[in-house]
Amino acid sequence: MSFTLIIFYILSAAILGCGLLAVTSAKIFRAAVYLLFSLIGIAGLFFLLENDFIAAVQIVVYVGGIVVLIIFSIFLTHRSGEQMPMPSKKRERIGFIAALAGFALAHGLIYNETFIPTHQPKIEQSVANIGSQMLDTNHFGFVLPFEVVSMLLLAAMIGAIVIAMKVKPKE
């Protein structure tokens, strides 16, 4: 068992453990912090899979952006240290059974599938390659989705501002 593999297992355990705590913790702020750790673990997993760029994006966007946003909203809507009401036992049981059934199904599929890798020559997954193909207009470039996603982000920003804006009551 190599060193990498050991690190992978430790990382996986951290991801799953923190994820589980994030969805079960009774205190919302703690849940957010567990989510943060889980996301950092995923970033580590990306590093381990030799995808430095995605890992960096993961940390910048998720850890630096989304989780901070979530924590802000928690501060806006909760008093700190407040206990969240626990879900009903019935709901918990249904959710557990549903998740377990789904997991069993998916795992069964993955376990029985034989994955055949391609025999084409590899591509260097460097930032330079990603960047040039992202903005390429000719050879399977992704410039159009890129533009579309930019529009989406803009729309989402404006939408978020409009929705969250305080409506002045009419005189």
Added chain:
Amino acid sequence: MLDGKFISLIVLLPLFSFLILGLFGRKFFKTFSGIVGTTSIFASAIIGFITAYQYFFVIGQTNGVYKQIIALKYTWLQFSPNVSIDMGIILDPISVMMIVVVTFISLMVHIYSLGYMKGEERFSVYYSFLSLFTFSMLGLVLACNIFQIYMFWELVGVSSFLLIGFYYDKPSAVAASKKAFIVTRFADLGFLIGILILSFNAHTLDFQTLIQRLTDPNSEYLHRIVSASFLGASALTWGLVLVFMGGAGKSSMFPLHIWLPDAMEGPTPVSALIHAATMVVAGVYLVARLFPIYALSCPAALHVVAYVGIFSSMFAAIIACTQTDIKRVLAYSTMSQIGFMMFALGVSSYGGENGLGYMASMFHLFTHAMFKALLFLGAGAVIHYVHSNEMKDMGGLRKLMPITHLTFLVACLAIAGIPPFAGFFSKEEILAAAFASNPVIFYLAIATAGLTAFYMFRLYFSIFWNKAFHSHSEHHGEGTGTMLLPLIILGICSIGVGFIPFGNFVTSDGNTLHTEFHPTFSIAPVLIALGGILLAMVFYKKENERPNRVASSIKGIYTITFHKFYFDEIYLFITKKVIFNLIGRPAAWFDRNIVDGFMNLIATITQGISTLIKGFQSGRVQNYAIYFFGGIIGFAILFIYIWR
């Protein structure tokens, strides 16, 4: 000059006037609507007269025979290459004559109404209805297609309904309008079935083709329709009798006459226009329009026409002798005179000398329109003055209303058939035609003519002589000039139109028919009419006890006649007791319990199911997510493991 578009203006001008007055009348033309309506009908009448002149004297004749001219034809609904509903204008002697009658009488009534309806709250509505009626009546007479005539037929029914019920706050007027509508509608059902039988067998709806196919002895259509029989009569007979049923309903022939007397609830000028001069003769016109088929192919149906006509004529004349409401007397007299026209058609045959009855019928239609409109307008003036319809409230009006008196007398003489007034000539020819073909009808007709003279002069003496008039309200003169002018014009016409050599213009086959005047033949009818007048004079000129004595001596008959032979009661019995109880009630029960029950059952089931499943729509996102997830799992298993 006889351009189809030009002629169509006759019909379209009243339509425009109806639309303008109906849509904007109450807002913009509150006081001018009478002028607007009268102007449009005046223009229409001028064009009508030009058309008549052009037709009769310039272009109508080829080789001395009047032809049918299709001035305008526009295919409206094409069912198959052969069968279509067209909108068109047919010009032949009877339609041109009817244009003259309708536009002229309508113009008179429009002018008269300017004075009569003055101050009425719904003045513009009244004029828009009058325009609607004029439009539909002109469309009816000019129809070139049997379906077109049916549509306009219904339209005149509607405008008649609207005008009878014009005083809609009066319950009797509402009831009368409903009665008129339902009775004529019932008759129109027969008309429609008749149209379907004829057009189904002749494969056409067009008048010219229909007549040509059903009169030509060699045509396969005629052969087929005659050979198809039902209940002992051929399909042709059935079709024609059913068409005549429509005509009888509109023309108030026995036994569909019950609506006409009640229709007098409408404004009096309306009665003059619709229920005396124009609409009620539509039935006569319809039979005349299809006359070649009746006369050449199916004499049996023509006999039905003749007997219904003479019976209605006699029947109405008897009732008219006992009525006390002056408008009802006139209504029954109208019915009687239309009976004359009907049986004149019935005794006639096609072409040549034997077509005298047809010519006489049309002639009588023409003269009758003049003097009957005059009688109604005169009666309107009297009612306007007295504020009552009852004879007993009148009397001695001759000094107070000299012009009305004079014109009314002219009209009474005309209807009684005293020479040289218009009615004399037309009635003589009807009697001559009857004499030539059917003596029974002739003697009944001559008796009816005597009765006519009697009851008309009973009316005349009761209104203008008899006792002295004592009024309950202040007097306001005879009426405005707009009311008197039509009376005078119509009075002149009632004297003059009899001298028109009608046989030169309107005959069954278009050829000129020279009618000889037999003074010896005329002696008997004139004497009988004079006898009727004398009898009326004895009874009613001075206030006396004779009428009451006679009435009480034949009390039973008098009562029965006074109640119009209890026909209204019989109809009420049939509709209320028989139809309501035997058909209406079970149908209502069926509707309420079976049909509604079925619908309620469906509704209950739907409601139950939705109550059951509405729990899914809990509004909770997580429940939705669980259903969604369950669905995905289900589909995943289905597609991956089961349908692999």
Added chain:
Amino acid sequence: MTEIPLQHVLFVSTALFFIGVYGFFTRKNMITMLMSVELILNSVNINFIAFNKYLFADKLDGIFFTIFIIVIAAAEAAVAIAIIINLYRSHNSIDVDETNEMKY
């Protein structure tokens, strides 16, 4: 690195996915539900990266999809939090069970 078997990576992502699903089902608070959604999206990201790495190393499509998913997740989070804040103002609560006006 290739000694990490693909199946194991996929096991981790699948497990994370269903942890997210469980959280989505059971949590009552909207913000925590949003967190569960983020977990689900991340598990998908792991899958994309892993497949790109192990099976289609000649292409970069998986990486691009990951990038787009991250972008969309960011947009979604922004809008969702705006909605949550708005809801908090009007209902004074962000409990999903209390916002059920849209039921039958």
